[in-house]
Amino acid sequence: AQKVTQAQTEISVVEKEDVTLDCVYETRDTTYYLFWYKQPPSGELVFLIRRNSFDEQNEISGRYSWNFQKSTSSFNFTITASQVVDSAVYFCALSEGGNTGTASKLTFGTGTRLQVTL
Amino acid sequence: NAGVTQTPKFQVLKTGQSMTLQCAQDMNHEYMSWYRQDPGMGLRLIHYSVGAGITDQGEVPNGYNVSRSTTEDFPLRLLSAAPSQTSVYFCASMRPGRSSNYGYTFGSGTRLTVV
Numbered sequence: 001a002q003k004v005t006q007a008q009t010e011i012s013v014v015e016k017e018d019v020t021l022d023c024v025y026e027t028r029d030t031t032y033y034l035f036w037y038k039q040p041p042s043g044e045l046v047f048l049i050r051r052n053s054f055d056e057q058n059e060i061s062g063r064y065s066w067n068f069q070k071s072t073s074s075f076n077f078t079i080t081a082s083q084v085v086d087s088a089v090y091f092c093a094l095s096e097g098g099n100t101g102t103a104s105k106l107t108f109g110t111g112t113r114l115q116v117t118l
Numbered sequence: 119n120a121g122v123t124q125t126p127k128f129q130v131l132k133t134g135q136s137m138t139l140q141c142a143q144d145m146n147h148e149y150m151s152w153y154r155q156d157p158g159m160g161l162r163l164i165h166y167s168v169g170a171g172i173t174d175q176g177e178v179p180n181g182y183n184v185s186r187s188t189t190e191d192f193p194l195r196l197l198s199a200a201p202s203q204t205s206v207y208f209c210a211s212m213r214p215g216r217s218s219n220y221g222y223t224f225g226s227g228t229r230l231t232v233v
Contacts, residue, residue: 035221045161045208047221055218091160104149104168104214105176106222108160 002027004094006109013082013116021077021112023092029053031097034068034075035106040088048090050103051075082116089113120144124209124225131199131232139194139228141209149212150192151176151222152184154205161208167192168214199232206230 003026013019025034036048049059051068059066063080079086089111095103125140143150151166153176163176165184173184181203183195192211196203206229210222 037221037224043206044226045210045224047223050218050221052216052218093161103212103220105151105163105166106153106161107163107177108153110158110160 002029002032002094002096002107004092004107004109006092006112008112009110010113010115013114015083015116015118016081018078018080019082019114019116021079021090021092021114023075023077023109025073025075025092025094027073027094027096029096033095033097033103035093035095035103036066036075036077037091037093037108038088039091039111045091048077053097079114082114084116084118087114087116122209122211122223122225124207124228126228127226129228129230131196131230133199133201133232135199137196137199139196139207139209139230141192141194141225142190143192143209143211143223144190145211145213145223146189147211147213147223148189149214149222150186151210152182152192152194153208153210154178154203155208155227156205164194164207196230201232204230204232 005024032053034051038046092109093106122143152164153161167173167186209225212222
């Protein structure tokens with residue numbers, strides 16, 4: 001069975017600090033897909049990134065970067081120079097390839113609440 | 119595009135009542151799912167569908183039914199509401215494929231309270 005662990009329940013940082021959110025996953029599939037979602041205080045879920053197991057490249061998007069390491073089954077998310085608008089709950093999720101070979105259902109971690117203060 | 123539309127946004131039910139949470143998407147996505155979000159537990163998959171006429175159970179399907187007669191709609195039925203079903207429900211849709219640009223688009227959620 002697949003599992004996602006986000007051990008950090010809550011993180012507080014001061015604006016402009018860098019912060020890394022950890023995500024560790026478990027799966028028996030050789031093909032799988034990893035995601036990060038943001039849930040701001042308004043409650044909607046915003047798709048941030050998807051990484052496929054067969055593409056181990058790291059990704060950078062502005063102040064956001066993701067480090068995918070199959071050797072440690074981790075998919076960590078770093079925010080550089082954090083801002084108050086980054087305050088949200090961040091979820092890591094995993095989908096095994098399964099019969100369809102594509103991501104059809106997600107298993108979420110329990111989320112990390114990030115609080116950025118001035 | 120409206121994206122994924124969920125109705126209603128809020129609902130209070132009495133124990134034993136039944137109701138249907140509506141979900142519609144206008145992006146022609148084949149994959150659709152229902153999740154519930156409870157404090158400290160993240161989101162858990164209730165049911166999902168990989169296309170019209172095809173549905174399957176997720177992690178927590180008991181007490182819920184779904185059907186997928188069209189690509190656009192994926193209603194979730196609560197058969198006999200229980201207080202344990204008090205939660206926030208999210209519907210989501212996604213285009214299938216291996217592109218790293220493809221991720222689930224979520225609706226704004228339905229906050230359900232069962233008293």
